[in-house]
Amino acid sequence: MTNLNNLAFAFIGGEHQVLHLAPVAAELSLRHPDIKICCICADDRTAAALRAVATAMKARAMIVTRIAWPWGARIAACVTGKRSAAKGPLLARIRWLARNAQAIIVPERTSAALRWLGWRRPLVHFRHGAGDRAPSSEARLQAFDAIFVPGQKDIERAVARGIDRRRLSAVGYVKMDYLRALPAGPQLFDNHRPTILYNPHFDPALSSIGIARDVIARFREQRRYNLIFAPHVRAFENLDEAARAEWLELAVAGQIVVDLDSPRLFDMSYTRSADLYLGDMSSQLYEFIARPRPVAFVNAHDVSWQDNPRYAGWHLGEVASGAEDVLAAVDRAFERHPEMVQTQAEAVAFAFGGFNGAIRRASHQLLDTLQSL
Template sequence: MPSRNVHSRIHVLAIGGAHQFGHIVPVACELARRHPGQVRLFVSAEAEVAAAMAYAGQGAAPEIVVMRLPAVTALLPSSMHKFVRLTLWAKRLRDAAVILCAERTSTMLKRLPGDCPPILHIPHGAGDRAVGFEPRFRLFDHVMLAGRKDRDRLVEAGFVRAQDCTVTGPIKLAAVLDNAQARPPLFDNARPTILYNPHFSKKLSSIEAFGRGLIAAVAADGRYNLVVAPHVRLAKRWSAAKRRAWEALAIPGQVTVDLGSPRCNDMTYTLGADLYVGDVSSQVYEFLVRPRPCLFVDAKGVDWQDSEDYAMWHFGEVIAPDADPVAAIERAFAAHGDYVQQQRERMTYTIDGIAWLADGTPTFGTRCPVREAADTVERFAGLRTKAIAAIA
């Protein structure tokens, strides 16, 4: 445990995009409630301030700092902006008792010259892909994880020592469910709603091979609604013309095409849909807070059956991109009972503390992942003992 005694500031880095905010901002707000004026939340752009505050919930909010860059930075490829931002802001970012982040590029703060406080990490999501388990985890002083699955894979791979990680439970899921309010249905009709949630990676995504065919088949069949909501990073790489072409496929009252609105990140679609169709996105674990039918598209001919990287594909049928979408959807609804036990077992392994009431409502009981994560940050900042003493 670090014995650092610099000052009591806590710096929270939310510089990986708005899709990561739900995994880290609730903890920043809980820390701000406990330690007013001592928590700073760093974001990349002015546009992200409102998105960050959308996760503030009720109570205190941290000071928000926009990490602006010199105008000349615009001449650099966008892929370099995060590295430049971290380098130019390193002195201020490291002027804290502890740093908390949701992405792993921030580990470069450890490698830059000068002193660096402990860096703690909350991964954004709990998916199965191997990219979620990689050597940069060794650079964190402590990692807080959604469940035993992630802990076991990281420890077995040698990327994290058992004593350097804590299973707090899922920050985003717990925060959303804790503040859940009745949401309007995704469509104003009684048709079942399908969520199509392809991944952003060209090497893994099914959208080009399957997406248009799915939209056309659902529209022609007429029995289902469809939300096409890919990972928000996917469309960021597209030209304006390509975005317009995909958005033009929407059909009012039946097909929604959402390429990156806040509803893609706040679980509006994963909570509101009746069937999940996807490939390798970790959002399937958000969908399965209430076990429901799933369907997966193998667009790359993967040998997946015994791979932990594709464990989620045991939650439903796996089809080829040229399969009949409507027939597969019908089978998914009809056969869901064959997969419910597997879905529940994997969820309890992946999402620590989750359980279901008799009516299927998800619950974490007395567990509060946000508070548990905040407790861990306090300990590394040297504030935990003070907080306990203040309560006493």
């Protein structure tokens, strides 16, 4: 593919995936005006996030196309009660819209289904996040001609899953490269208490979300710490308004923030401002310790985690045995953090590689790779 002139970037997973790939699209549009760069999405918030990246990077030629959900997608989501059920019909529409593109580039694995929808040109995956969960969807990587990951950790994991090493490129953590120069967000609490960011994952089999109310209750009963409850945005994507309201009522003015879906869940406002990270399985752990700080984890399923690679991050801080042990684990994490600094720095390097310059590096490597396919 020597004459690239039309590339499609598809964002079907939601706003939280935008910063893992959109800066690369914007960089290509800015540096290669001869290539049509079109970013396709299906909701207003994702479209707004894409346009914000284009504006910030002065990529005026980058096209953002917001498409309507196909009627089949709306029916599937309504019948199942799950937004994810709509992705098949949505991908079929994207497949048609991108029919003149020379490649489709995506930040999630569900788009592997484009192969079964007849897409035969290059299909490229950019990994979003850099956690340890190793979901079953890793098997879908076989559908992609090229796979871009942040660091060596994902290279080794993909190779262990049988992915040809020649398909893999480690380019650094694009999101971190994009956000690193931005100023910190506004101060959330008008006090001098340390602030805890509680970030449970969406997978109920691994997450502490099932006991999150109890965890929050422990913080409501004390006055030593502030708390930001900011779960993965997918944790509550299928909740109705009444259920959402019940969670929001757990906030306490001046002490506890509850955020279920604001842009601050994605732009590292919380990970950059908090003093300690409390979580379970989210890759936001590594975003947090890009600047080493205390971390703690909630073992909500009585997991034997010490020798399980899916819980590698838990060795970087303290582990609570349940909600009743959370405050004690937080105390221990603050006390013992100095001995964790070097280990955390090494873990970030393994997960993210060198994230400075990741956007430029990824855009160059993407062009080189597509031209060789």
